[in-house]
Each structure stands twice: as structure tokens, then as C-alpha cells.
Amino acid sequence: MKFTIAEAASRQRLDKFLTGQLVARSRAAIQKLIKSGGVSVNGRPQVPHYVLKIGDEVTAIDQPAERGETVPRQPVTTPRVVAEQDDFLIIEKPAGLLVHPTEKNESHTLVSWLLERYPSLRTVGEQQYRAGIIHRLDRDVSGIMVVPKNNEMFSHLKEQFKQRKVHKEYQALVYGRVSQPIGTIELPIGRRKDGKFVAHPRQGQQKLQDRDKIAKTSFEVLEYLKDYTLLKVTIATGRTHQIRVHLSAIGHPILGDQIYRAKKKFFHFLRRRIKVVQPGRIFLHSTMIGFQDRRGQRQAFRVPLPPTLTEFLNGLKT
Helix, strand or coil: CEEECCHHHCCCEHHHHHHHHCCCCCHHHHHHHHHCCCEEECCEECCCCCECCCCCEEEECCCCCCCCCCCCCCCCCCCEEEEECCCEEEEEECCCCECCCCCCCCCCEHHHHHHHHCHHHHHCCCCHHHCCCCCCCCCCCEEEEEEECCHHHHHHHHHHHHCCCCEEEEEEEEECCCCCCEEEECCCEEECCCCCEEECCCECCECCCCCCECCCEEEEEEEEECCEEEEEEEECCCCCCHHHHHHHHCCCCECCCCCCCCCCCEEEECCEEEECCCCCCCCEEEEEEEEECCCCCEEEEECCCCHHHHHHHHHHHC
């Protein structure tokens, strides 16, 4: 893998920069890779604390994991065009692909992939680095997205998101047997001191903390598989990590979630010990999106679970 350092990524340590790029590896593993000579800067080996400069050429050989090192399976990072009309694209984003670059100036994102194929998207939207992106999925989450192809459709969709008229469905596999066949979670979401998102209980009709944001998640049980439950999830609000935070808050974290996960070998749900398993990625996939086009017609698009998640489900059934 090769990276050319732009201004946004300059003045970062080499190991910190690569941690944001090689998402399947820990910082300690990346430091070990650098020390072993698997990383060069401008053709020469460097040390982990090397400070990057604008124009530096970083080459990293992403070697296989050593025995005992836990590395998630690498996802396929090629998006797919599900449908295309004059005003919009329907995209299926794979797990592991960042939607748009952050302050780390990541080079491989959904936006970069889109701009290679649709250069006109550069002028769509309010922020050039987003290139028309009006909603997002977490890097580790896969599924369907709508991308407006012009500013008229961008404004049209933006108003629908604002009025909560865009319908989105997800499928999530969670720990434990969810007792309610249908339910709604309405817990405000805020940040802890360490920056991690958390759902707070209410105090009567008041939010626990003034900076919390109202969030509403609904779910429906699709299937019970041993000690796990497959859910259909819809959201009325679009808070960062909303589904992950809400499901974890009610005692049903999503399988494979590396942030809001069960951290031991067994997850204790009521009086049951449930084995913590790894599907290779977070088991959360956006399956459907519905909205109104500029002619006033309702549009709806669906995608199935990706093969890796389907295979994991089938394994639980045997």
C-alpha cells in the first residue's frame, strides 16, 4: 500500500497515521511492522515516531498476522452501484470502507471511489470533501446508501432527512433472546468523558444531560438463532452509532461490534452464559432505503445481507 502525505496528514507520527489507514491492525502491531522494515518513507525504513511531512511517500507491506495475533478478516472494499437515475445513485457500501475522509486524510474512501467514476459529484453538496454524500454508514457497517447527483436532488433529500421522511431499515444480530417481538428504544445519546457515545436514561421527561441528543430506534424480531436474535431495525433519528449504542444499552450488543462489544469469552444475559463469537465484522447491514424523488414518486431499494453474514447465519442454524 502506498500513501502520499497531504497537508492534513502532515506532522503526524508515522505509526499513528498508519493506524488510521490499516484498520485491521492495532497500533502495537503497526509499530512492530515498522520496526521490522515493513514500512518505508521515501524509499527508506523509518521508526514509528517519525513525523510525516507534506509530500512524503509512505509504503507499507501489510504482512499476514503472526500466530496469536487477532486480526479481523479483510472485507471486500469495492462498492456496488445498485441503481442509477438522472438525479441519484443507489450504492451498496462494503464493510471496512470509510464514507469520506476525516482529518487523517484517508485516501481510500467511498467518496474517492465515486469521484473516479462520477467527477461531477465534486460540485454537489455543501462540503467538497463529501462530494454529495448526504448520509453515512459507519466504516465497519455495510449496506445501501443514496447519493444525489446534482444540487437540486441534494436539497430535496436534505429536506426529507430533516423531516425524517427517509425510511431506512437494517438487520442486526444481537446477543441474547430479545423478549419483545416489537419494541422501541428512546434513550438520549451523548458522549462520555473519553469520547465514547453512550445512551442515558431520562429523568421524567427531561434528558439526563443537556448535550444529549434525542434518539429513537425501533426493532422487530425476525428470527431466534440459538442464543442470538436477528432483528430488523429502523431509526427515526440518525445519531452517530445510534443502533449500536441503543442495542447495547438494553443488554443486546451486536455481534462483532468492536466498540460496544462483549469483552469476555462469555456474555452474561440474565442467568445464561452466551458464548462470545466473532462473525469477522460487525453484524449490522443497511438493507433498505426509501425516499421521494423530485417528481413526487416514492422510491424504495433493497439489498440482501452480504455473503459473509449469510454464511455466518447458516452456520448458527446447523
